[in-house]
Amino acid sequence: MTRLEGPGKVHVVGAGLAGLSAAVTLAGRGHTVALSEAAKQAGGRCRSYHDGVLDMVIDNGNHLVLSGNAAVIRYMRAIGAQDRLTGPGRAEFPFFDVELGRLWTLRPSEGVLPWWILDAARRVPGTGFRDYLALLPLLQRHPGRRLDEVVRCDGVLWRKFLRPLFVSALNTAPEEASADLAGAIVRETLAKGGRHMHPLVATPSLAAAFVDPALALLHRHGAEVRLGRSLREIKVEGMQARGLVFDDGEETLGTGDRVVLAVPPWIAQKLLPGLDAPDAFHAIVNAHFRAAPPAAAPAMVGVVGGTAEWVFAFHDRYSVTVSAADHLVDRDADELVDLLWRDVARVHGLSGPAPAGRIVKEKRATFAATPAQAARRPPAATSWRNLFLAGDWIDTGLPATIEGALRSGETAARLARP
Ligand SMILES: Cc1cc2nc3c(=O)[nH]c(=O)nc-3n(C[C@H](O)[C@H](O)[C@H](O)COP(=O)(O)OP(=O)(O)OC[C@H]3O[C@@H](n4cnc5c(N)ncnc54)[C@H](O)[C@@H]3O)c2cc1C
Numbered sequence: 001m002t003r004l005e006g007p008g009k010v011h012v013v014g015a016g017l018a019g020l021s022a023a024v025t026l027a028g029r030g031h032t033v034a035l036s037e038a039a040k041q042a043g044g045r046c047r048s049y050h051d052g053v054l055d056m057v058i059d060n061g062n063h064l065v066l067s068g069n070a071a072v073i074r075y076m077r078a079i080g081a082q083d084r085l086t087g088p089g090r091a092e093f094p095f096f097d098v099e100l101g102r103l104w105t106l107r108p109s110e111g112v113l114p115w116w117i118l119d120a121a122r123r124v125p126g127t128g129f130r131d132y133l134a135l136l137p138l139l140q141r142h143p144g145r146r147l148d149e150v151v152r153c154d155g156v157l158w159r160k161f162l163r164p165l166f167v168s169a170l171n172t173a174p175e176e177a178s179a180d181l182a183g184a185i186v187r188e189t190l191a192k193g194g195r196h197m198h199p200l201v202a203t204p205s206l207a208a209a210f211v212d213p214a215l216a217l218l219h220r221h222g223a224e225v226r227l228g229r230s231l232r233e234i235k236v237e238g239m240q241a242r243g244l245v246f247d248d249g250e251e252t253l254g255t256g257d258r259v260v261l262a263v264p265p266w267i268a269q270k271l272l273p274g275l276d277a278p279d280a281f282h283a284i285v286n287a288h289f290r291a292a293p294p295a296a297a298p299a300m301v302g303v304v305g306g307t308a309e310w311v312f313a314f315h316d317r318y319s320v321t322v323s324a325a326d327h328l329v330d331r332d333a334d335e336l337v338d339l340l341w342r343d344v345a346r347v348h349g350l351s352g353p354a355p356a357g358r359i360v361k362e363k364r365a366t367f368a369a370t371p372a373q374a375a376r377r378p379p380a381a382t383s384w385r386n387l388f389l390a391g392d393w394i395d396t397g398l399p400a401t402i403e404g405a406l407r408s409g410e411t412a413a414r415l416a417r418p
Helices: 017-028 070-078 129-139 156-170 179-188 206-220 265-271 333-348 402-416
Strands: 009-013 032-037 048-051 056-059 064-066 093-097 102-106 199-202 224-227 231-237 240-246 249-252 258-261 281-289 300-304 310-313 318-322 357-367 387-389
Touching (some): 009 017, 017 032, 017 070, 017 206, 017 258, 017 402, 048 206, 070 206, 070 402, 093 156, 129 156, 156 179, 156 300, 199 206, 206 224, 231 258, 258 402, 300 333, 310 333, 318 333
Parallel strands (some): 009 258, 032 224, 258 387
Antiparallel strands (some): 048 056, 281 318, 281 357, 300 310, 310 318
16 A cells, blocks of 8 residues: 655554544555554454453443444445444344233334334334324434433333333433434434344454454554553644653654544543543443354344343353443442343243353443533544544534444544645
8 A cells, every 4th residue: 555645644542443443544545544552452442352251252342333324334344344244134123021021023114214113013012103203303403402301201112112222322311311312313323214224233243343354454554553552641832732642652743743532531631631521421231141042043132121221142142231331330240140141031031040141341331421411522623733533422413332433533534634
């Protein structure tokens, strides 16, 4: 790959998905890129590792994306990993109702006309098509308002579908969440039809889908990638960043050098005192169980009325996600293994004791998607001409998701192009 001539290297700091997206975009266009990451591995909150207890590779947490996530699709194409997002090839969401002990499946029709809401076999049991009209207000923007000020947060449709959908996308109790962020999900996926709602899961792991192919691409383009390298200070002079002080030394920034700061908000605030950024967060708890599901097991089942929210079946393990899980993070891991296995067993009709399990608690999984926190999200451009921000907490208009992180990386890359 030939590098573009001209001054300027882009330092990307933070190799989570936002930093990887910025680095991949810039390197793919021939720019000189140096990517530094504090941890020993890339991926940030979207990572995989070998777990000693289960003796297998697990993800820190199950990540679901949808076919309508345009930045995800662009990124996967750019890194040549489209085939590592797999799913049923249609909009299909099985749910297990704990109270009724019954499995049912939501099947939105593919096109933009939502005729599926007229078909009782495709919609949520116990709902009528009029219930779905309650979502119409979310097609418009409602800056500063809570979801419960814009739509009714009760009834069967709410309890069995909308609440589980919003809590997992917003990682926040939906009743107190931002109507604008909830609306973004509806506008970008549900309202565009089932074609935009095919569920997609990283296969065989988050790292294999989102991270390793990006690092390989950066390597092919001659980018410098340095893991285990933490940024301690940004030296600024007037309207320019002039130096980056890493734990292994300082890099002076020359004319034309740019910085994309793609670190979590609490780190960005330390590096750039005075920066407005979200400062309230919610946890996500995941449980991974070493037990191979039968080949016919549904890949992903939403749980209504349990502790688990989603139960995933991978070829070698069951895995459970609970969002907005602040009520669970301080509970003992063994207790959580039993509690969450109970839901897996109910959903998949299993009996016997829980197999070996690993609980992964991400205490600051995402910022709280409330109107007050949304108002603290800064834009990508800063008051320093050569310094740009990326991350799922930047003002993307989306909740803290892979789509938001990747989009923020694209925006920072566009602004940072030398
Ligand atoms: C358990 C869990 C489940 C989730 N599920 C979903 C899901 O189903 N669907 C979905 O779309 N999203 C999901 N998300 C959200 C998604 O993971 C995030 O939105 C995305 O990974 C954020 O990427 P990021 O690059 O913005 O931030 P991060 O991943 O936090 O990246 C920031 C990087 O900066 C590095 N860093 C920090 N300080 C420094 C420093 N001083 N110098 C250098 N580097 C530094 C960090 O080590 C990190 O690698 C989930 C998140 C979690 C935690």
